[in-house]
Amino acid sequence: MGISLRGTLGLASAVAALTLGTGTAIADEEAELVVNEEIEMVVRAEAPDHLADTLDTIYSGWVFRSDETQALQADDFDNPGFVFVDVAMDAWNAADGAAGKSCADCHNDPMDSMVGVRAVYPKWNDEAGELRTLEMQINACRTGQMEAEEWKYDGSDMVNMTALISVPSRGLPVNVAYDGPAQEYWEMGKELYYTRTGQLELACANCHEDHYGDMIRADHLSQGQINGFPVYRLKNAKLNSAHARFKGCIRDTRAHTYKPGSAEFVALELYVATRGNGLSVEAPSVRN
Amino acid sequence: MAKGVKPRVKVPKTAAAGEAITIKTLISHKMESGQRKDSDGNLIPRSIINRFTTSFNGQEVLDVVVEPAVSTNPYFEFEALVPEAGEFTFTWYDDDGSVYEAKKAVAIA
Amino acid sequence: MNMTRRTALALGAGALAVTLLPLSAHAAADDAIATFTGGAEIGEGGLTLTTPEIAENGNTVPVSVDAPGAVAIAVFATGNPTPEVITAKFGPLAAAQSVATRIRLAGTQDVVAVAQMADGSFVRAANTVKVTIGGCGG
Numbered sequence: 001m002g003i004s005l006r007g008t009l010g011l012a013s014a015v016a017a018l019t020l021g022t023g024t025a026i027a028d029e030e031a032e033l034v035v036n037e038e039i040e041m042v043v044r045a046e047a048p049d050h051l052a053d054t055l056d057t058i059y060s061g062w063v064f065r066s067d068e069t070q071a072l073q074a075d076d077f078d079n080p081g082f083v084f085v086d087v088a089m090d091a092w093n094a095a096d097g098a099a100g101k102s103c104a105d106c107h108n109d110p111m112d113s114m115v116g117v118r119a120v121y122p123k124w125n126d127e128a129g130e131l132r133t134l135e136m137q138i139n140a141c142r143t144g145q146m147e148a149e150e151w152k153y154d155g156s157d158m159v160n161m162t163a164l165i166s167v168p169s170r171g172l173p174v175n176v177a178y179d180g181p182a183q184e185y186w187e188m189g190k191e192l193y194y195t196r197t198g199q200l201e202l203a204c205a206n207c208h209e210d211h212y213g214d215m216i217r218a219d220h221l222s223q224g225q226i227n228g229f230p231v232y233r234l235k236n237a238k239l240n241s242a243h244a245r246f247k248g249c250i251r252d253t254r255a256h257t258y259k260p261g262s263a264e265f266v267a268l269e270l271y272v273a274t275r276g277n278g279l280s281v282e283a284p285s286v287r288n
Numbered sequence: 289m290a291k292g293v294k295p296r297v298k299v300p301k302t303a304a305a306g307e308a309i310t311i312k313t314l315i316s317h318k319m320e321s322g323q324r325k326d327s328d329g330n331l332i333p334r335s336i337i338n339r340f341t342t343s344f345n346g347q348e349v350l351d352v353v354v355e356p357a358v359s360t361n362p363y364f365e366f367e368a369l370v371p372e373a374g375e376f377t378f379t380w381y382d383d384d385g386s387v388y389e390a391k392k393a394v395a396i397a
Numbered sequence: 398m399n400m401t402r403r404t405a406l407a408l409g410a411g412a413l414a415v416t417l418l419p420l421s422a423h424a425a426a427d428d429a430i431a432t433f434t435g436g437a438e439i440g441e442g443g444l445t446l447t448t449p450e451i452a453e454n455g456n457t458v459p460v461s462v463d464a465p466g467a468v469a470i471a472v473f474a475t476g477n478p479t480p481e482v483i484t485a486k487f488g489p490l491a492a493a494q495s496v497a498t499r500i501r502l503a504g505t506q507d508v509v510a511v512a513q514m515a516d517g518s519f520v521r522a523a524n525t526v527k528v529t530i531g532g533c534g535g
Contacts, residue, residue: 355483
């Protein structure tokens with residue numbers, strides 16, 4: 001037996017309303033995001049076909065943040081995530097592993113060679129016969145080409161590198177494929193998305209599909225889109241991967257969670273990514 | 289030297305003589321406040337950037353005493369006069385004695 | 398539990414101590430401000446303190462101060478364990494006596510800025526910042 005979700009959230013909204021009074025300055029849901037006065041981000045879009053019966057419009061998490069947090073993402077200098085992009089750029093150019101190679105030796109300047117990459121991951125890899133996240137692809141490069149040690153799936157080296165690789169795709173629409181051999185992973189991810197977990201018996205959908213835009217305590221619930229990942233969070237002042245965020249969400253349902261990099265989270269990332277097909281790649285974005 | 293400390297500075301490359309310009313700075317630093325405890329309940333010692341200074345051709349622009357209440361990855365935005373061509377020097381002082389420096393040249397347009 | 402007059406008094410004293418806590422926090426801030434001013438009188442006006450009305454996360458709260466003609470500006474978070482935040486001194490090449498930064502606030506509280514003007518006088522400005530407790534802190 002679980003607590004009724006609607007009852008819990010209703011109570012939470014009431015408490016939030018009391019705490020916040022009029023609730024001004026929470027978020028400007030109509031705001032438009034232009035980064036560096038140059039990159040026009042699509043922060044709201046028509047829902048992709050597979051969500052046609054569920055949602056009319058998909059929204060970037062940016063839409064739900066406060067004015068101050070929104071402003072941090074409008075300029076790459078104000079966005080603290082970029083100091084970690086700089087750190088990753090040093091790693092990109094540094095040789096590592098027995099082969100004595102750096103990322104740059106094969107891929108030159110990531111601002112040219114990595115255009116469009118973030119937008120299509122996770123992606124089926126025919127040669128390896130597996131669905132790969134960007135993290136898995138980076139580790140495949142490290143072990144296969146560089147003969148270097150794998151990076152920890154959600155460690156800082158890895159999350160910083162995924163942020164760097166995302167930068168040249170900013171403003172491009174997320175366009176993750178889920179047909180062919182990827183489909184069975186997509187179905188598995190979808191099942192996870194709608195499966196209630198934990199003592200609170202909450203599925204992803206209970207908050208991010210049924211209640212986006214509502215308050216959960218003092219937090220403004222988003223649609224749980226991952227087009228902005230990795231994100232710089234004000235909470236922990238570092239870049240956070242999608243899998244780390246999934247883990248945090250599932251832990252908050254008071255469940256044992258899957259591990260970052262697990263088959264379950266890879267499948268969930270594929271499914272959640274396709275819920276955002278049509279939104280712009282924003283990473284590294286800024287959230288609370 | 290604390291691990292992974294990296295400064296970022298945004299300064300226009302050119303300015304008119306006597307022009308006021310906006311400068312933004314950020315340095316990656318955990319700014320451990322000295323108020324937190326580890327999982328064993330022991331106090332984590334304070335480790336912060338405690339001072340940040342900016343000068344141009346040796347003349348002072350700004351000198352900030354920084355306390356643990358400043359956020360992780362400390363950020364400062366301010367305005368400076370550029371009387372002639374020259375170089376800004378930005379300096380961050382770490383509790384552990386390390387000093388991090390960044391320099392940016394400005395030409396007169 | 399058998400409530401005696403003695404336990405009732407003890408409970409009352411406990412409750413009193415709790416209600417006094419914010420005052421002692423302010424006392425620490427008052428001391429810190431007095432250290433900056435040397436105990437001088439503090440006026441109003443000529444100093445702008447900009448803070449959000451509601452901070453989405455107390456870890457990173459944008460704050461800016463601007464006091465044309467000031468020599469130095471100090472910022473205090475009156476509800477933090479240590480109230481001092483920054484003390485900014487402006488040199489001859491400061492184009493404005495203003496600075497913006499991002500600070501930590503331990504909870505909803507008053508942020509106070511005090512500027513030392515060129516003639517040695519002091520002015521202050523204060524804003525309340527509400528710090529929200531997030532729903533899903535991750």
